[in-house]
Amino acid sequence: MPPSAAGASTKPAAEAFTPRAPAEAPFPSTGPHGHRARLRDKLLTRGPEALADYELLEMLLFFAMPKGDTKPLAKALINRFGSFAEVLAAPTKVLLETRGLGPHSVAALKLVHAAALRLARTQAAEKPLLSNWTQLIDYLTAACAREPVEQFRVLFLDPKNQLIADEVQGRGTVNHTPVYPREVVRRALELHATALILVHNHPSGDPTPSRADIEMTREIADAAGLLGIIVHDHVIVGRAGWTSLRQKGLL
Amino acid sequence: MAKQRGSSEAQGLFVKAGAPVIPDGEAPPGHLGHRARLRARFLKGGVEAVADYELLELLLFAIPRLDTKPLAKALIARFGSFAGVLVAPPEALRTVPGVGEAVVVALKVAHAAALKLASAEVRDAPVLDAWGKLINYLHAALAREPVEHARVLYLDAKNRLKADEAHGRGTVNHAPLYPREIVRRALELQATGLILVHNHPSGDPTPSRADIELTREMREAAAFFGITLHDHVIVGNGCVVSFRQLGLL
Secondary structure, three states, X not given: OOOOOOOOOOOOOOOOOOOOXXXXXXXXXXXXXXXXXXXXXXXXXXXXXHOOHHHHHHHHHHOOOOOOOOHXXXXXXXXXXXXXXXXXHOOHHXXXXXOOOOHHHHHHHHHHHHHXXXXXXXXXXXXXXXXXXXXXXXXXXXXOOOOOOOEEEEEEEOOOOEEEEEEEEEEOEOOEOOOOHHHHHHHHHHOOOOEEEEEEEOOOOOOOOOHHHHHHHHHHHHHHHOOOOEEEEEEEEEOOEEEEOOOOOOO | OOOOOOOOOOOOOOEOOOOOOOOOOOOOOHHHHHHHHHHHHHHHHOHHHOOHXXXXXXXXXXXXXXXXXXXXXXXXXXXXXXXXXXXXXXXXXXXXXXXXXXXXXXXXXXXXXXXXXHHHHHHOOOHHHOHHHHHHHHHHHXXXXXXXXXXXXXXXXXXXXXXXXXXXXXXXXXXXXXXXXXHHHHHXXXXXXXXXXXXXXXXXXXXXXXXXXXXXHHHHHHHHOOOEEEEEEEEOOOOEEEOOOOOOO
């Protein structure tokens, strides 16, 4: 059988394909442009696990080198000392004597050690504990100022009834404070709170809850309940004393 | 376009002859002098020689022409400590006046590198022999998380770490832990030992009844396949409990 003519094949010729150039070039340059920005994005959007050891080392070297490609240096350091951890653990004297590194970059490397130590250590949690009426009143007495204007505050608590945050929700005119249940609950979710205590003052001095106070409390309790957040109480502060809606059976 | 060469600090890797160990002599005056002095103090004396806010300043030196001291103090006031600032998520950091993207990146790089360092220290020796390092790593990774996370450490026959995997992310007081998935993964990895880990965002690592029951379930399921559940560690804030040490395993 004679060989087929040069160029012919047993398959049909592929259709001609002309790539269509995009209206705007997606890449500003085909060189290593934007490498630092890409590393930064990767770190911020995907977290530390998305970066290789040498990439993290590259980024640490950015601390000392405002411009330039730190990848060769990062890889050379890991080659020389054995691993990411060993680069960071190398004695300061040795690192300072390594060409390519100066006090600024060595300080950045040693800072990581310091950071790791701090993360492994305790942090005193100085959050006030608000598990009972006495603790709550002590806290509010210390924290509350006499406001001439009606002020609404929300205390956000964690599962152990420790105070995460104490935030003023709204300051209004004498008889009316705008408080939006949706905002209160959104903030509770943001803070990872599992319970709330509402507090507001009656500038008139009389801490008796108004019908509006009671209804608003129920609204917030209902909304919070949808998300597993409990409203422990709503405390009204007047010159004559305090009222607890829970103690009054109104919550 | 010519490839940009590194700054004068990056040239290659040969030992410099006659390099001073710590920069000596007159530091440049003023603002630059402050940076050089603090850096020198840190390099000489280590972490014990500097305050929390100074550690933070040293990190912020990555950003040129930034007045680091007030920003460092503001960050610590907001997040409680150097460690608190390190673990703060970018959205929270950006709410502090004076914090721009450069600051966020510097902090997150330091955080990521510290975690990688802590985890690297656990990889080499058999995990059960380096218990202190393991606890350091677990605490660094989980102690300040606002929600519960579960992790599983899979060990080989020599008790070296085969894999360290996030198992589930939960909410403020619950993390999902599924014995089925854990055993399946252990078999896949041919792991003969397990350590369960989770954190209590409240800071108190006392095991709940649910924690204890789940651990029992897990131990039985694993034992059926000859896999040993070595321990269940709960990470609180500044303290860690081990089920084995509590006699619960």
